[in-house]
Amino acid sequence: MADLKPSLADLGEDELLSRIIPLMPAGESVIDNGDDAAVLPARNGRIVACTDVIVEDRHFRREWSTGSDVGWRVAMQNLSDVSAMGAVGTQMLIGLVLPAQTPVAWIDDFARGIAQACEHAVSQWMKPVGVAGGDLSGGEMIMASITALGDLEGREPLTRAGARDGDIVAVAGTLGYSAAGLALGQAQRIPDRLSDHWQDLADAEGDAAELAKYAWHIYRRPQPPLAAGRRAGLAGASTAMDISDGLLRDLGRLARTSDVGIVLDSLPDLSNLELIASLLGKDEDAASRAAAWWLTGGEDHALVATFPPHVDLPQGFSRIGQVTGAGGEVTTPDHLGEEAPGWDHFS
Template sequence: MRPGVRAWPGTRPATPTLVRMASIGEMGEDALIAAFVPRLPVSDAEVLGPGDDAAVLAIDGDLVVSSDVLIQDRHFRLDWSSPEDVGWRAAMQNLADIDAMGAVPTALQVTLAAPPTLDADWVLRFADGLREACEPHGVGVVGGDLSGAREIAISVTVLGETHGTQPITRADALPGQVVAVSGPLGAAAAGYVQLTEGRRIDEESIGLFLRPRPRIGAGLEAALHGATALMDISDGLVRDAGRIARASEVGIALRSDDVPVHEGARFAAIELLVDPRPWALTGGEDHHMLAVFPREAAVPAGWTVVGETTDAFSGVRVDGETPVDHGWDHFGG
């Protein structure tokens, strides 16, 4: 291992070379589906899965639904990500959305559009990534669609259930409550910077950019501890805290020194001669949970208090100042 490179146990080497097999155009839709479906995870809630006009699920409580899209060269790059990485990311960021409602994810619907020249092996390995992410949580892929396109585009709809509990929204935080996060932040941003600059300083943070690993179940944990507002951190702590502030009509005061920075991000920052705190504040894509609790005593073990809600101002302030950088904007970059 090169000096100054921090390894992550279990990290794969650089994206492996794909074995040439038939393209999806040469293979045809029916044959591709026949090869693709058996590799998909099966939902614990599945009554009828892929193969019919619609799936049938057994649901306990309210149905919770979210959706997301991943576009080649916008949300992932083929020279950075293996097909399994893309499948993992497609699943995990959607599972986090259901967890962020204090609900339990049960199933995915996945639509894949791709050029007919794409190697069919890429599609099969994409299915493997979906399975690796979903199976530990009892979540399955119960249907979807395939289509031709100029570039790879993936649309995922995720379904969840509440098991009789009330969903936790962004809109019920009150002044005088505490704001907490469920895990250390900044790893994904650090990984992205390393890949962009062609540096491999910390393999763990690179791996967490390619395959986010939020603690699925932290959202339900927050709900059971009385959280009044909840969401996952996909676009950066500052921007997502601002969304809770607007929805709840409160101000949120964050303390940068209290925000937990991932160890790998700190390591990469030393090598890159930068401050890692902006990665933790605005980086996004860690997909850990951001919650507001009525009092500090209610915060579950393993969470970190990073600020409080207030009626003294609106929006978000960091260390008393209005931040210039708010994080990721899908249309502004």
């Protein structure tokens, strides 16, 4: 009987490209693609650019994440970096390494995940977001490297330098849920493995099983607050930063770059994260586990920003602390324990 599940080895490179390119939106470009390079609009004389890499068995596992989850995630990581500069994303370029035995269905699904991320970004920014080009290669494991380009719409970029004594520290987006989802997976307490079922946080509050589904979803499909970067820029934020290595580690970088101190004095209610943590062990550990997820879990890609004290926080932001003094230190309330490090890719 014929094998009905073709792998990459059954297709040529040209055939694969002609199959997946139409699955993704092209975004706005000056010339049609198919040339050596794309030619893209770049307004106001400047462009935002960043790169992020995702590697099989490091950042995702094929038994936990579908192709579209992986496409979504790598696109979101990059678009979140663009947003953190106060910009909106416009185009992505994708370097994709695939083992010959990769099922074609997985690759189609990856392209669909990128397309879904673009669609979501369009809904946040109300501007075209697409894929301008890329390159394919064989390799021993799946690896995707995305470069995202963005448009500041005439605004000045938000950087990590510029926080001042008295500024408010605020966060947009979820924090700790991706780390909670990963912990559920590692403990083999995955609520609904590889399901695409989306559970809204609002529906889940107070129900541990529903919250676990939500965390598992965020782990596979982070929901960075893409519109928050532009809002922060319009509101006059003094700094902004994507949280990718954990709140404490990334805030530490911001504090050192701005040469300020930061005191986290207004922590949110962590009871939802505690409910998830309670699924993993004894209740007495749940509070510290939840705090660790919130302080050191980075892969939600929340946005942290500082605002001058007179500014009304834009929609989606919640105050978590204050800029005070100098020195580059981040101080947490005693009950949250010692500063825990974030993620290091090699240690």
